[in-house]
Amino acid sequence: MPAHHYTGLAGQSYDQPAQAGVLLVNLGTPDAPTAPALRSYLAEFLGDPRVIEYPRWLWWLILHGVILRHRPARSAHAYARVWTPEGSPLRVGSEKLAAALQARLSRSAPGPVRVGLAMRYGKPSVREQIQQMQRAGVRRLLVLPLYPQYSGTSTGSVIDAVADTFRQLRWPPELRIINGYYDDAGHIDALAQSIERWWAEHGRGDRLLLSFHGIPQRYVAAGDPYLHQCQATGRLLRERLGLDASQLSMSFQSRVGREPWLQPYTDETVRRFAAEGVRRLDIACPGFAVDCLETLEEIAMQNAEFFTGAGGEALRYIPALNDSDAQVANLAALIQRHAHGWPEFTSGAAA
Numbered sequence: 001m002p003a004h005h006y007t008g009l010a011g012q013s014y015d016q017p018a019q020a021g022v023l024l025v026n027l028g029t030p031d032a033p034t035a036p037a038l039r040s041y042l043a044e045f046l047g048d049p050r051v052i053e054y055p056r057w058l059w060w061l062i063l064h065g066v067i068l069r070h071r072p073a074r075s076a077h078a079y080a081r082v083w084t085p086e087g088s089p090l091r092v093g094s095e096k097l098a099a100a101l102q103a104r105l106s107r108s109a110p111g112p113v114r115v116g117l118a119m120r121y122g123k124p125s126v127r128e129q130i131q132q133m134q135r136a137g138v139r140r141l142l143v144l145p146l147y148p149q150y151s152g153t154s155t156g157s158v159i160d161a162v163a164d165t166f167r168q169l170r171w172p173p174e175l176r177i178i179n180g181y182y183d184d185a186g187h188i189d190a191l192a193q194s195i196e197r198w199w200a201e202h203g204r205g206d207r208l209l210l211s212f213h214g215i216p217q218r219y220v221a222a223g224d225p226y227l228h229q230c231q232a233t234g235r236l237l238r239e240r241l242g243l244d245a246s247q248l249s250m251s252f253q254s255r256v257g258r259e260p261w262l263q264p265y266t267d268e269t270v271r272r273f274a275a276e277g278v279r280r281l282d283i284a285c286p287g288f289a290v291d292c293l294e295t296l297e298e299i300a301m302q303n304a305e306f307f308t309g310a311g312g313e314a315l316r317y318i319p320a321l322n323d324s325d326a327q328v329a330n331l332a333a334l335i336q337r338h339a340h341g342w343p344e345f346t347s348g349a350a351a
């Protein structure tokens with residue numbers, strides 16, 4: 001093992017005033033809507049054992065021998081439909097949210113608070129961002145994965161990346177990680193208000209569908225709380241909107257591979273609704289903090305085509321909370337609560 005195995009801050013002043021850091025982490029996105037960029041993004045993402053729980057050597061052969069031959073070009077085509085002049089919607093939206101949170105916390109928190117943004121896959125990595133924040137004087141770090149519902153495949157993988165980074169730091173900062181906020185009252189309220197505001201502007205459809213990203217059923221059977229948390233978000237939101245089960249349904253999107261994922265599947269559900277005579281279908285995706293490929297392309301384009309193709313009149317996608325005031329205020333409050341006792345966040349608290 002080399003002598004300098006641990007990353008440290010040699011030559012620093014130990015009296016440097018402490019700062020607190022908030023690290024937002026989102027999934028990550030390719031650098032460009034091209035097959036080569038998709039290939040390296042998907043290799044990292046789908047090579048994560050948290051995402052694909054399969055015997056390693058067998059999966060490696062399938063991933064490199066089959067999937068990475070065809071999927072990059074297909075996915076690049078999907079990304080090209082939603083790519084903006086500023087880049088990938090997921091990146092642009094996450095950066096705007098981080099900037100808005102930084103502005104808000106700089107105003108409302110007593111101490112110096114630095115907000116960073118990392119991507120679990122691609123750039124900037126969790127490791128780079130933590131090291132950079134530490135060099136800037138961050139001694140207390142709160143990590144907020146941008147996933148309201150916990151899953152080992154999403155939040156759990158962010159925790160892995162943080163833990164791997166910490167193992168290599170000579171003097172890791174004090175650490176807290178937010179595990180999820182699926183039932184947070186402020187979050188449910190923000191979702192409900194955004195849906196009500198959208199209805200006030202566009203009128204109300206015949207039915208509301210909440211579509212969450214799916215995962216394999218096998219993971220839920222092994223103890224992943226994701227399904228439970230999606231159901232809780234759905235129920236709380238339904239109660240808050242004053243709807244009954246005939247007016248609001250839930251489904252799961254984005255299935256990859258052959259094994260059964262959480263059901264009902266979104267594509268089958270929108271086709272069934274069209275066949276049952278639903279004319280205007282409203283869809284919200286409360287599992288996505290910011291809009292991305294999965295909402296803007298898969299729901300608002302692909303599933304809209306499935307719906308009208310099966311006889312429906314219009315599928316209308318209600319945008320994610322993104323960098324809305326409601327989202328920023330709610331995440332700031334969530335951060336303040338989880339940072340309880342840290343002097344940068346709580347005036348009068350001891351260090």
Ligand SMILES: C=CC1=C(C)c2cc3[nH]c(cc4nc(cc5[nH]c(cc1n2)c(C)c5CCC(=O)O)C(CCC(=O)O)=C4C)c(C)c3C=C
Nearest residue numbers: 027028029030051075090151153154213215256292293294
């Ligand atoms: C194949 C396994 C996958 C699991 C399990 C999975 C879980 C999961 N994903 C998200 C959030 C997002 N996923 C996104 C894209 C995406 N997801 C998978 C596969 C799995 N996801 C793939 C292969 C892709 C890439 C696109 C494609 O080729 O189809 C995105 C969007 C990223 C973007 O750039 O916009 C998000 C966000 C969650 C929350 C989750 C578990 C709960």
Ligand SMILES: [Fe+2]
Nearest residue numbers: 027213254294
């Ligand atoms: Fe995904």
Ligand SMILES: [Fe+2]
Nearest residue numbers: 254293294298
């Ligand atoms: Fe997808």
